[in-house]
Amino acid sequence: MDILTKTARIKIVGVGGAGCNAIRKLSIDKIQDCELLVVNTDQKALTRSIVSRKIHLGNDLTGSYGNPTTARLATERSLEELTDALKGAETIIIVTGLGGGTGSGASPVIAKLAKQLGAVVVAVVTLPFIHEGPNRQQKAMDCLALLEDCCDVVLRIPNENINVVAEVNRLGTGAFAVLDDWILQGCVAVADLFAHKKIIQPKSPWSEVLNPRQRIWMGVGTGSGENRFVEVCERAFRRPMAEELKLTEATQISYQVVSRELTLDEFNRLNGIVRTMVPQGLKIDASVAYDEGMAEDELRLSVWAVGSR
Numbered sequence: 001m002d003i004l005t006k007t008a009r010i011k012i013v014g015v016g017g018a019g020c021n022a023i024r025k026l027s028i029d030k031i032q033d034c035e036l037l038v039v040n041t042d043q044k045a046l047t048r049s050i051v052s053r054k055i056h057l058g059n060d061l062t063g064s065y066g067n068p069t070t071a072r073l074a075t076e077r078s079l080e081e082l083t084d085a086l087k088g089a090e091t092i093i094i095v096t097g098l099g100g101g102t103g104s105g106a107s108p109v110i111a112k113l114a115k116q117l118g119a120v121v122v123a124v125v126t127l128p129f130i131h132e133g134p135n136r137q138q139k140a141m142d143c144l145a146l147l148e149d150c151c152d153v154v155l156r157i158p159n160e161n162i163n164v165v166a167e168v169n170r171l172g173t174g175a176f177a178v179l180d181d182w183i184l185q186g187c188v189a190v191a192d193l194f195a196h197k198k199i200i201q202p203k204s205p206w207s208e209v210l211n212p213r214q215r216i217w218m219g220v221g222t223g224s225g226e227n228r229f230v231e232v233c234e235r236a237f238r239r240p241m242a243e244e245l246k247l248t249e250a251t252q253i254s255y256q257v258v259s260r261e262l263t264l265d266e267f268n269r270l271n272g273i274v275r276t277m278v279p280q281g282l283k284i285d286a287s288v289a290y291d292e293g294m295a296e297d298e299l300r301l302s303v304w305a306v307g308s309r
Protein backbone atom coordinates (compact mmCIF):
# COMPACT_ATOMS: atom_id res chain seq x y z
CA MET A 1 0.00 0.00 0.00
CA ASP A 2 1.20 3.48 -0.80
CA ILE A 3 1.82 5.03 2.62
CA LEU A 4 0.48 8.40 1.56
CA THR A 5 -2.97 6.98 0.87
CA LYS A 6 -3.63 6.77 4.58
CA THR A 7 -3.38 10.30 5.79
CA ALA A 8 -0.69 11.21 8.29
CA ARG A 9 -1.18 14.30 10.39
CA ILE A 10 2.23 15.64 9.42
CA LYS A 11 3.79 15.51 5.99
CA ILE A 12 7.40 16.49 5.50
CA VAL A 13 8.41 17.56 2.01
CA GLY A 14 12.07 17.69 1.02
CA VAL A 15 12.50 20.17 -1.84
CA GLY A 16 15.56 20.26 -4.15
CA GLY A 17 18.92 18.59 -3.58
CA ALA A 18 19.52 19.71 0.00
CA GLY A 19 15.92 19.14 1.06
CA CYS A 20 15.87 15.62 -0.35
CA ASN A 21 19.20 14.77 1.27
CA ALA A 22 18.21 16.21 4.62
CA ILE A 23 15.09 14.12 5.01
CA ARG A 24 16.77 10.93 3.82
CA LYS A 25 17.68 10.02 7.38
CA LEU A 26 14.15 10.62 8.55
CA SER A 27 13.01 7.66 6.51
CA ILE A 28 15.31 5.50 8.62
CA ASP A 29 14.77 7.21 11.98
CA LYS A 30 10.98 7.45 11.51
CA ILE A 31 9.23 10.26 13.34
CA GLN A 32 5.88 9.51 14.89
CA ASP A 33 2.85 10.51 12.79
CA CYS A 34 4.94 11.72 9.84
CA GLU A 35 5.03 10.86 6.16
CA LEU A 36 7.76 11.87 3.79
CA LEU A 37 7.79 13.16 0.23
CA VAL A 38 10.69 14.31 -1.91
CA VAL A 39 10.31 16.68 -4.86
CA ASN A 40 12.92 17.92 -7.28
CA THR A 41 13.32 19.19 -10.84
CA ASP A 42 16.29 16.86 -11.06
CA GLN A 43 15.09 13.36 -11.99
CA LYS A 44 18.48 11.75 -11.35
CA ALA A 45 18.66 13.08 -7.81
CA LEU A 46 15.14 11.79 -7.17
CA THR A 47 16.04 8.35 -8.40
CA ARG A 48 18.85 8.22 -5.85
CA SER A 49 16.53 9.11 -2.94
CA ILE A 50 15.49 6.27 -0.67
CA VAL A 51 12.26 8.07 0.21
CA SER A 52 9.56 6.15 -1.60
CA ARG A 53 7.14 8.93 -2.50
CA LYS A 54 8.67 11.24 -5.14
CA ILE A 55 7.45 13.93 -7.48
CA HIS A 56 9.48 15.02 -10.46
CA LEU A 57 8.63 18.72 -10.78
CA GLY A 58 7.91 19.74 -14.36
CA ASN A 59 8.15 16.12 -15.61
CA ASP A 60 10.65 16.71 -18.40
CA LEU A 61 13.42 18.61 -16.61
CA THR A 62 16.88 17.46 -15.57
CA GLY A 63 17.31 20.28 -13.05
CA SER A 64 16.64 24.01 -12.82
CA TYR A 65 20.22 25.05 -13.69
CA GLY A 66 20.20 27.27 -10.62
CA ASN A 67 17.21 29.26 -11.84
CA PRO A 68 14.34 29.69 -9.33
CA THR A 69 11.96 30.86 -12.08
CA THR A 70 12.46 27.61 -14.02
CA ALA A 71 11.72 25.69 -10.82
CA ARG A 72 8.68 27.83 -10.00
CA LEU A 73 7.16 27.20 -13.44
CA ALA A 74 7.93 23.49 -13.19
CA THR A 75 6.24 23.33 -9.79
CA GLU A 76 3.18 25.10 -11.14
CA ARG A 77 2.93 22.37 -13.79
CA SER A 78 2.98 19.71 -11.05
CA LEU A 79 0.30 21.21 -8.81
CA GLU A 80 -2.16 18.38 -9.34
CA GLU A 81 0.31 15.71 -8.25
CA LEU A 82 1.45 17.84 -5.31
CA THR A 83 -2.16 18.38 -4.20
CA ASP A 84 -2.78 14.64 -4.27
CA ALA A 85 0.28 13.97 -2.14
CA LEU A 86 -0.27 16.76 0.39
CA LYS A 87 -4.01 16.86 0.92
CA GLY A 88 -5.38 15.80 4.27
CA ALA A 89 -2.30 16.71 6.32
CA GLU A 90 -2.82 18.92 9.35
CA THR A 91 0.76 20.15 9.29
CA ILE A 92 3.08 20.37 6.32
CA ILE A 93 6.80 20.90 6.92
CA ILE A 94 8.76 22.11 3.91
CA VAL A 95 12.48 21.38 4.14
CA THR A 96 14.94 22.97 1.77
CA GLY A 97 18.37 24.50 1.33
CA LEU A 98 17.94 28.02 -0.04
CA GLY A 99 20.33 29.45 -2.61
CA GLY A 100 19.95 27.06 -5.53
CA GLY A 101 17.21 27.04 -8.16
CA THR A 102 14.84 24.27 -7.15
CA GLY A 103 14.51 24.78 -3.41
CA SER A 104 14.29 28.57 -3.77
CA GLY A 105 11.84 28.50 -6.69
CA ALA A 106 9.60 25.58 -5.73
CA SER A 107 9.22 26.03 -1.97
CA PRO A 108 7.03 29.17 -2.03
CA VAL A 109 4.66 27.54 -4.57
CA ILE A 110 4.40 24.42 -2.38
CA ALA A 111 3.92 26.52 0.77
CA LYS A 112 1.08 28.45 -0.88
CA LEU A 113 -0.57 25.23 -2.02
CA ALA A 114 -0.20 23.72 1.46
CA LYS A 115 -1.86 26.78 2.95
CA GLN A 116 -4.72 26.53 0.45
CA LEU A 117 -5.16 22.90 1.48
CA GLY A 118 -5.81 24.16 5.01
CA ALA A 119 -2.63 22.90 6.68
CA VAL A 120 -0.41 24.61 9.20
CA VAL A 121 2.69 25.30 7.12
CA VAL A 122 6.19 25.31 8.56
CA ALA A 123 9.33 25.94 6.52
CA VAL A 124 12.66 24.63 7.81
CA VAL A 125 15.27 26.26 5.58
CA THR A 126 19.02 26.67 5.53
CA LEU A 127 20.70 29.90 4.41
CA PRO A 128 23.83 29.60 2.24
CA PHE A 129 27.37 29.74 3.58
CA ILE A 130 28.98 33.15 3.05
CA HIS A 131 31.58 31.52 0.80
CA GLU A 132 28.79 30.49 -1.60
CA GLY A 133 28.67 34.13 -2.77
CA PRO A 134 26.17 36.99 -3.14
CA ASN A 135 24.20 35.42 -5.99
CA ARG A 136 23.09 32.48 -3.85
CA GLN A 137 22.51 34.77 -0.86
CA GLN A 138 20.19 36.94 -2.96
CA LYS A 139 18.21 33.95 -4.25
CA ALA A 140 17.85 32.78 -0.65
CA MET A 141 16.65 36.20 0.59
CA ASP A 142 14.12 36.52 -2.26
CA CYS A 143 12.68 33.11 -1.43
CA LEU A 144 12.66 33.79 2.30
CA ALA A 145 10.50 36.88 1.78
CA LEU A 146 7.97 34.78 -0.17
CA LEU A 147 7.96 32.02 2.44
CA GLU A 148 7.42 34.51 5.25
CA ASP A 149 4.34 35.73 3.39
CA CYS A 150 2.62 32.37 3.26
CA CYS A 151 3.98 30.11 6.02
CA ASP A 152 2.87 30.00 9.63
CA VAL A 153 6.39 29.44 10.94
CA VAL A 154 9.77 29.80 9.26
CA LEU A 155 12.78 28.25 10.96
CA ARG A 156 15.86 29.80 9.37
CA ILE A 157 19.07 27.86 9.96
CA PRO A 158 22.21 29.66 8.76
CA ASN A 159 24.74 27.19 7.38
CA GLU A 160 27.42 29.37 8.98
CA ASN A 161 26.16 28.24 12.40
CA ILE A 162 27.57 24.78 11.91
CA ASN A 163 31.06 26.14 12.38
CA VAL A 164 30.04 26.63 15.99
CA VAL A 165 28.49 23.21 16.24
CA ALA A 166 30.87 20.94 14.35
CA GLU A 167 34.02 20.11 16.24
CA VAL A 168 36.09 20.84 13.19
CA ASN A 169 35.64 23.40 10.42
CA ARG A 170 34.50 21.37 7.50
CA LEU A 171 33.90 22.25 3.88
CA GLY A 172 31.98 20.45 1.14
CA THR A 173 30.21 17.18 1.77
CA GLY A 174 31.54 16.89 5.33
CA ALA A 175 29.82 20.14 6.23
CA PHE A 176 26.65 19.10 4.43
CA ALA A 177 26.51 15.83 6.33
CA VAL A 178 26.55 17.78 9.60
CA LEU A 179 23.95 20.15 8.19
CA ASP A 180 21.67 17.34 7.06
CA ASP A 181 21.68 16.03 10.59
CA TRP A 182 20.95 19.46 11.94
CA ILE A 183 18.03 20.11 9.59
CA LEU A 184 16.69 16.74 10.61
CA GLN A 185 16.79 17.74 14.25
CA GLY A 186 14.98 20.96 13.33
CA CYS A 187 12.25 18.92 11.64
CA VAL A 188 11.93 16.65 14.64
CA ALA A 189 11.61 19.69 16.91
CA VAL A 190 8.87 21.14 14.70
CA ALA A 191 7.11 17.78 14.47
CA ASP A 192 7.27 17.51 18.27
CA LEU A 193 5.34 20.77 18.52
CA PHE A 194 2.45 19.21 16.66
CA ALA A 195 2.71 15.47 16.57
CA HIS A 196 2.27 13.89 19.92
CA LYS A 197 -0.57 13.57 22.24
CA LYS A 198 0.56 15.96 24.92
CA ILE A 199 0.55 14.87 28.53
CA ILE A 200 1.14 18.44 29.63
CA GLN A 201 -0.28 20.98 27.21
CA PRO A 202 1.44 24.32 26.65
CA LYS A 203 -0.46 27.23 28.21
CA SER A 204 -0.34 29.20 24.98
CA PRO A 205 -0.86 27.29 21.74
CA TRP A 206 2.20 27.36 19.50
CA SER A 207 0.31 29.60 17.04
CA GLU A 208 0.26 32.38 19.62
CA VAL A 209 3.95 31.97 20.32
CA LEU A 210 5.41 31.65 16.84
CA ASN A 211 4.90 33.66 13.68
CA PRO A 212 6.92 33.70 10.46
CA ARG A 213 8.56 37.10 10.96
CA GLN A 214 9.52 36.79 14.59
CA ARG A 215 13.11 36.38 15.59
CA ILE A 216 13.62 32.82 16.81
CA TRP A 217 16.14 31.20 19.09
CA MET A 218 15.88 27.42 18.91
CA GLY A 219 17.96 24.66 20.38
CA VAL A 220 17.57 20.91 20.46
CA GLY A 221 19.14 18.37 22.78
CA THR A 222 18.89 14.63 22.96
CA GLY A 223 20.36 12.46 25.66
CA SER A 224 20.11 9.11 27.36
CA GLY A 225 21.14 7.42 30.57
CA GLU A 226 21.59 8.64 34.09
CA ASN A 227 22.78 12.13 33.17
CA ARG A 228 20.18 12.80 30.46
CA PHE A 229 18.44 15.75 32.12
CA VAL A 230 21.61 17.84 32.32
CA GLU A 231 22.80 16.53 28.95
CA VAL A 232 19.72 17.58 26.96
CA CYS A 233 19.74 21.04 28.52
CA GLU A 234 23.43 21.60 27.86
CA ARG A 235 23.10 20.50 24.25
CA ALA A 236 20.01 22.60 23.58
CA PHE A 237 21.27 25.77 25.26
CA ARG A 238 24.97 25.72 24.38
CA ARG A 239 24.56 25.08 20.67
CA PRO A 240 21.39 26.70 19.36
CA MET A 241 20.40 25.90 15.82
CA ALA A 242 18.85 29.30 15.19
CA GLU A 243 20.01 32.30 17.18
CA GLU A 244 18.29 35.38 15.79
CA LEU A 245 18.13 36.91 19.23
CA LYS A 246 19.81 36.58 22.60
CA LEU A 247 17.82 34.82 25.29
CA THR A 248 17.91 38.05 27.30
CA GLU A 249 15.94 39.72 24.50
CA ALA A 250 13.23 37.03 24.37
CA THR A 251 9.67 37.87 25.25
CA GLN A 252 8.69 34.26 25.72
CA ILE A 253 10.32 30.89 25.94
CA SER A 254 8.67 27.53 25.53
CA TYR A 255 10.07 24.05 25.62
CA GLN A 256 8.92 20.61 24.60
CA VAL A 257 10.15 17.47 26.22
CA VAL A 258 9.54 14.12 24.60
CA SER A 259 10.28 10.72 26.07
CA ARG A 260 8.84 7.26 26.36
CA GLU A 261 7.65 8.11 29.84
CA LEU A 262 8.41 10.84 32.32
CA THR A 263 7.51 10.96 35.99
CA LEU A 264 6.42 14.17 37.66
CA ASP A 265 9.66 14.14 39.67
CA GLU A 266 11.68 13.85 36.48
CA PHE A 267 9.73 16.65 34.87
CA ASN A 268 10.34 18.89 37.89
CA ARG A 269 14.01 18.04 37.78
CA LEU A 270 14.26 19.00 34.12
CA ASN A 271 12.23 22.14 34.67
CA GLY A 272 14.61 23.15 37.45
CA ILE A 273 17.64 22.78 35.15
CA VAL A 274 15.95 24.72 32.33
CA ARG A 275 15.21 27.56 34.75
CA THR A 276 18.90 27.88 35.62
CA MET A 277 19.69 28.33 31.92
CA VAL A 278 17.25 31.10 31.01
CA PRO A 279 17.19 34.71 32.17
CA GLN A 280 15.25 35.18 35.39
CA GLY A 281 11.73 36.50 35.15
CA LEU A 282 11.12 35.19 31.63
CA LYS A 283 7.80 33.47 31.07
CA ILE A 284 8.40 29.78 30.42
CA ASP A 285 5.79 27.53 28.90
CA ALA A 286 6.46 23.79 29.04
CA SER A 287 4.81 20.84 27.39
CA VAL A 288 5.42 17.13 27.68
CA ALA A 289 4.75 14.44 25.11
CA TYR A 290 5.29 10.70 24.97
CA ASP A 291 6.84 8.82 22.09
CA GLU A 292 6.59 5.05 22.33
CA GLY A 293 9.32 4.67 19.74
CA MET A 294 11.98 6.02 22.09
CA ALA A 295 14.12 3.97 24.47
CA GLU A 296 13.18 4.06 28.15
CA ASP A 297 16.12 6.21 29.22
CA GLU A 298 16.05 8.52 26.19
CA LEU A 299 14.99 12.16 26.29
CA ARG A 300 14.55 14.87 23.68
CA LEU A 301 14.25 18.57 24.44
CA SER A 302 13.51 21.45 22.09
CA VAL A 303 13.58 25.00 23.33
CA TRP A 304 12.01 27.89 21.45
CA ALA A 305 12.46 31.53 22.39
CA VAL A 306 10.94 34.36 20.44
CA GLY A 307 11.21 38.11 20.21
CA SER A 308 9.89 40.76 17.88
CA ARG A 309 11.97 42.20 15.04
Ligand SMILES: Nc1nc2c(ncn2[C@@H]2O[C@H](COP(=O)(O)OP(=O)(O)OP(=O)(O)O)[C@@H](O)[C@H]2O)c(=O)[nH]1
Binding pocket: 015, 016, 017, 018, 019, 021, 022, 041, 063, 064, 065, 066, 067, 071, 096, 097, 098, 099, 100, 101, 102, 103, 104, 126, 127, 128, 129, 132, 136, 159, 176, 177, 179, 180, 183
Ligand atom coordinates in the same frame (compact mmCIF):
# COMPACT_ATOMS: atom_id res chain seq x y z
N1 LIG B 1 22.15 20.27 4.14
C1 LIG B 1 22.58 20.26 2.88
N2 LIG B 1 22.68 21.44 2.23
C2 LIG B 1 23.11 21.42 0.96
C3 LIG B 1 23.46 20.23 0.29
N3 LIG B 1 23.83 20.55 -0.98
C4 LIG B 1 23.70 21.90 -1.07
N4 LIG B 1 23.28 22.45 0.10
C5 LIG B 1 22.92 23.85 0.41
O1 LIG B 1 21.65 24.07 -0.18
C6 LIG B 1 21.71 25.15 -1.12
C7 LIG B 1 20.90 24.76 -2.33
O2 LIG B 1 21.57 23.72 -3.02
P1 LIG B 1 20.83 22.50 -3.73
O3 LIG B 1 19.84 21.92 -2.79
O4 LIG B 1 21.85 21.64 -4.33
O5 LIG B 1 20.03 23.27 -4.87
P2 LIG B 1 18.62 22.91 -5.47
O6 LIG B 1 17.55 23.49 -4.60
O7 LIG B 1 18.56 21.45 -5.77
O8 LIG B 1 18.62 23.78 -6.78
P3 LIG B 1 19.23 23.46 -8.24
O9 LIG B 1 20.07 22.23 -8.13
O10 LIG B 1 20.00 24.71 -8.53
O11 LIG B 1 18.03 23.29 -9.09
C8 LIG B 1 23.19 25.36 -1.38
O12 LIG B 1 23.42 26.71 -1.67
C9 LIG B 1 23.85 24.91 -0.11
O13 LIG B 1 23.88 25.98 0.83
C10 LIG B 1 23.35 18.98 1.01
O14 LIG B 1 23.64 17.90 0.54
N5 LIG B 1 22.89 19.08 2.30
Ligand SMILES: [Mg+2]
Binding pocket: 016, 017, 018, 042, 045, 063, 100, 102
Ligand atom coordinates in the same frame (compact mmCIF):
# COMPACT_ATOMS: atom_id res chain seq x y z
MG1 LIG C 1 19.50 20.37 -7.38
